[in-house]
Amino acid sequence: MIRRLAIIGVGLIGGSLALALKRTGLVEEVVGAGRGQANLALALANGVIDAQAESPEAAAAGADVVVLAVPVGSMPALMARIAPVMHDDMVLTDVGSTKQDVIAAARNLLGARVGQFVPAHPIAGAEASGVVAAHADLFRGKDVILTPLPENPEIAVARVQALWQGCGAHIETMSPLEHDRVFAAVSHLPHLAAFALMDELASRENSPLYFRHAGSGFRDFTRIAGSQPEMWRDIALANRETVVAELDAYIARLAHIRDLIAAGDGEALMAVLSRASQARQQWAQYKLKNPR
Amino acid sequence: MIRRLAIIGVGLIGGSLALALKRTGLVEEVVGAGRGQANLALALANGVIDAQAESPEAAAAGADVVVLAVPVGSMPALMARIAPVMHDDMVLTDVGSTKQDVIAAARNLLGARVGQFVPAHPIAGAEASGVVAAHADLFRGKDVILTPLPENPEIAVARVQALWQGCGAHIETMSPLEHDRVFAAVSHLPHLAAFALMDELASRENSPLYFRHAGSGFRDFTRIAGSQPEMWRDIALANRETVVAELDAYIARLAHIRDLIAAGDGEALMAVLSRASQARQQWAQYKLKNPR
Numbered sequence: 001m002i003r004r005l006a007i008i009g010v011g012l013i014g015g016s017l018a019l020a021l022k023r024t025g026l027v028e029e030v031v032g033a034g035r036g037q038a039n040l041a042l043a044l045a046n047g048v049i050d051a052q053a054e055s056p057e058a059a060a061a062g063a064d065v066v067v068l069a070v071p072v073g074s075m076p077a078l079m080a081r082i083a084p085v086m087h088d089d090m091v092l093t094d095v096g097s098t099k100q101d102v103i104a105a106a107r108n109l110l111g112a113r114v115g116q117f118v119p120a121h122p123i124a125g126a127e128a129s130g131v132v133a134a135h136a137d138l139f140r141g142k143d144v145i146l147t148p149l150p151e152n153p154e155i156a157v158a159r160v161q162a163l164w165q166g167c168g169a170h171i172e173t174m175s176p177l178e179h180d181r182v183f184a185a186v187s188h189l190p191h192l193a194a195f196a197l198m199d200e201l202a203s204r205e206n207s208p209l210y211f212r213h214a215g216s217g218f219r220d221f222t223r224i225a226g227s228q229p230e231m232w233r234d235i236a237l238a239n240r241e242t243v244v245a246e247l248d249a250y251i252a253r254l255a256h257i258r259d260l261i262a263a264g265d266g267e268a269l270m271a272v273l274s275r276a277s278q279a280r281q282q283w284a285q286y287k288l289k290n291p292r
Numbered sequence: 293m294i295r296r297l298a299i300i301g302v303g304l305i306g307g308s309l310a311l312a313l314k315r316t317g318l319v320e321e322v323v324g325a326g327r328g329q330a331n332l333a334l335a336l337a338n339g340v341i342d343a344q345a346e347s348p349e350a351a352a353a354g355a356d357v358v359v360l361a362v363p364v365g366s367m368p369a370l371m372a373r374i375a376p377v378m379h380d381d382m383v384l385t386d387v388g389s390t391k392q393d394v395i396a397a398a399r400n401l402l403g404a405r406v407g408q409f410v411p412a413h414p415i416a417g418a419e420a421s422g423v424v425a426a427h428a429d430l431f432r433g434k435d436v437i438l439t440p441l442p443e444n445p446e447i448a449v450a451r452v453q454a455l456w457q458g459c460g461a462h463i464e465t466m467s468p469l470e471h472d473r474v475f476a477a478v479s480h481l482p483h484l485a486a487f488a489l490m491d492e493l494a495s496r497e498n499s500p501l502y503f504r505h506a507g508s509g510f511r512d513f514t515r516i517a518g519s520q521p522e523m524w525r526d527i528a529l530a531n532r533e534t535v536v537a538e539l540d541a542y543i544a545r546l547a548h549i550r551d552l553i554a555a556g557d558g559e560a561l562m563a564v565l566s567r568a569s570q571a572r573q574q575w576a577q578y579k580l581k582n583p584r
Contacts, residue, residue, distance in 0.1 A: 124507075142507075143505070182501060183505065185493060186493070186502050186506040186507070187507065191509065192546070192549055193489070195564065195565050196542065196545045197545075198567075199564050199567055199571070200542055201477060201571070202571035209470075210474055211478075211578065213437075213475065214479075215415050215416075215478070217515075220513070221513055221515075222572055223509070223513075224512065225569060226569055226573050227569065229565035232565055233558055233565055237556060240553055243553055244550055247546060247553070250488065250489065250546070251546050251550070253488045254484070254488045254542070254543050255539075257484055257487070257539070258543070261528045261529065261532055261536055262536045264532065269525050269528060269529070270522065270525045273491075273524055273525055275490075275491055276488070276491040276521075277517060278494075279490045279493070279499075280490045280515075280517040281518050283503050283506065286503065290504075
């Protein structure tokens with residue numbers, strides 16, 4: 001049971017978490033804080049939060065659990081403000097899409113209280129953003145990755161775990177390094193690749209001609225390019241080394257395909273496309289059997 | 293009214309065309325031919341075609357309209373076989389995803405009858421393939437691009453146009469060059485980019501770890517990588533110059549983003565991602581107002 005839950009950043013993720021936990025009855029009171037006053041007012045009016053604090057530290061003061069639900073680039077400044085109001089029974093957690101940098105910030109800024117910070121990453125989201133997009137079922141059946149610290153007492157990890165299980169999520173534990181590597185490849189890279197295609201076409205003089213004829217393949221490929229630029233800038237910079245390595249590998253793979261086409265090597269091209277197509281079909285089968 | 297329609301290649305596109313035209317009553321008899329005997333037998337059993345011919349030329353002989361619904365790399369060999377059975381009232385058309393190469397083949401192989409060939413490209417499809425995936429509504433509300441030849445009599449173009457309008461499609465006319473440029477950017481490139489990501493991850497020793505954590509963004513980005521490898525090999529080679537130029541432009545754009553991340557230039561990165569995200573949101577709005 002959480003008496004007071006503080007959500008810093010009441011957007012799609014923070015708002016959905018509040019709604020899901022209120023429905024379970026696991027939470028008595030949700031206090032929200034954030035930068036967007038209109039967004040916060042809407043969250044209050046819609047009952048997503050019960051009270052609106054004037055600052056992150058005011059929201060956190062007296063809370064049992066504090067959730068940082070902001071782009072990862074904003075985490076350090078928030079931790080610095082919240083550290084002074086942390087008390088012994090408080091658990092701090094986050095929803096950041098990268099983990100090594102957030103953990104490094106926690107080590108720098110929380111001092112002896114770093115063991116009260118349990119890093120987490122719910123694998124859910126959409127190109128929509130803001131509390132208007134929040135809903136109580138966002139995390140149902142989805143993965144939440146925990147990357148606990150050696151300093152975390154078991155009870156702190158268990159509290160964060162219970163919170164996400166209350167939302168219907170499935171918990172997995174990984175090391176921060178493994179997390180950042182895996183999500184650089186399956187999430188950060190595809191987002192940047194989708195942004196790159198939109199930027200390339202939008203920069204052309206005759207872009208309306210292209211966009212007019214873009215169909216359903218283009219629609220799905222670029223869907224994630226509608227995501228929040230700030231969030232993805234932060235992720236790319238936070239996971240810089242790994243993201244750059246993934247982009248290099250992807251560019252090399254594209255250049256290889258380009259060279260096969262330029263050389264008219266149909267056989268080698270067919271081998272690459274067949275392997276890719278088979279892998280995609282196998283993955284679709286796997287996801288049918290393991291939906292989340 | 294078409295007395296006899298020959299469909300060479302009774303797959304997703306050819307089969308859906310047959311089903312749509314039979315429903316309109318615009319066609320008296322549909323004869324199918326193709327390489328896959330099991331697929332053809334299924335098409336016959338399901339009533340997608342009325343008769344199964346032993347060869348493409350046998351299907352075409354005596355047909356009013358012949359539709360080549362095969363990967364573009366197979367068009368030249370088919371044209372060579374059909375040319376000898378063409379009569380004065382026959383219209384030949386195709387559904388190829390590239391137009392300049394198919395037209396070049398027609399000029400080479402159809403001789404004086406090239407005016408009877410009306411090039412067409414229905415903008416519809418799916419990663420599914422084969423006649424099992426065919427359905428009568430595949431082209432409803434979709435674009436079909438015609439790239440007529442100077443040699444085409446108006447009446448031949450009108451017949452092909454009527455055929456697709458009968459399927460509920462919207463007709464647009466473009467030059468073959470413009471067609472190949474536009475679709476290289478909005479279709480061929482995204483397909484190759486999706487294949488490239490799947491191939492990159494599938495080639496890794498620990499690929500199951502990556503695939504296990506791939507979520508909905510990855511799912512949509514890579515959906516088109518499940519497409520038929522043969523079809524996309526043919527398209528890439530048929531539209532070689534333009535596809536290579538598009539891959540070069542895309543690789544350069546990715547390399548630019550990579551360099552901004554490596555340099556930690558958050559401001560320039562934010563500008564790129566914001567432009568891309570805005571363009572994607574505008575395109576989604578445009579498509580809502582112009583659905584097809």
